[in-house]
Amino acid sequence: MSVETKQLNCIMCPMGCLLTVTLTDGAVTSVTGNTCPRGEVYARQELTNPQRMLTSTVRITGGELPLLPVVSQTTLPKGRIMDCAEALRHISVEAPVKAGDVIAANILGLGVDIVASRDMDVLQ
Template sequence: MKKKIICTVCPMGCLITVDGEGERIDDIQGYGCKRGLEYGTNEFSHPVRILTSTVRTSSTHTPLLPVRSQSPIPKERMMDCMEEIRKVTVEKGVRCYDTIISNICNTGIDIVATGEFL
């Protein structure tokens, strides 16, 4: 299976073509540097993303609080994590980088606040 990936490591935006199956890579082309090779390899075999979202607050004045994952989450777990985030409502007293959800969906990754709700 061939997969085309646009590298986001630097502003060049190289078009990387990866040929392989599952986690096995037979050929990789189009990367412009060593970091691009690493990005293309990882994106093909185990894609991850930083999850950004919002959680509800108990206030009508400030109804949403921005949050993000502390580190990248496997792409295939994103929707499960979003379901868990939807269930959360926070009370006043949240500071930036406070943990909102620990170990979301057993990924070992925390969801932290990126704003304040005081």
């Protein structure tokens, strides 16, 4: 039986609690230092299946700007963020676009849509 202790800062709220996580044989067995329940949820997920939001841009033709800001609707597996960013490099959309429009549905089969994070009108 191997017991390991890790420390990490919670990013779920502005408190930034210093969490101490105990892992026994690779499984989280305790989390301390959190001042709210979100800290424990964060620590367990961060050490077993880390997730991140993706914010990026895609090319847009006919728009007021050459790039359209986009964001993932929910979190993506941290290990796949760069793959998703690479996939977005090959996407181009046509103006006009409204905030919330799906730009890349189910990116890389991960079950997460990439959506426009702002309106982009046609260049006048």
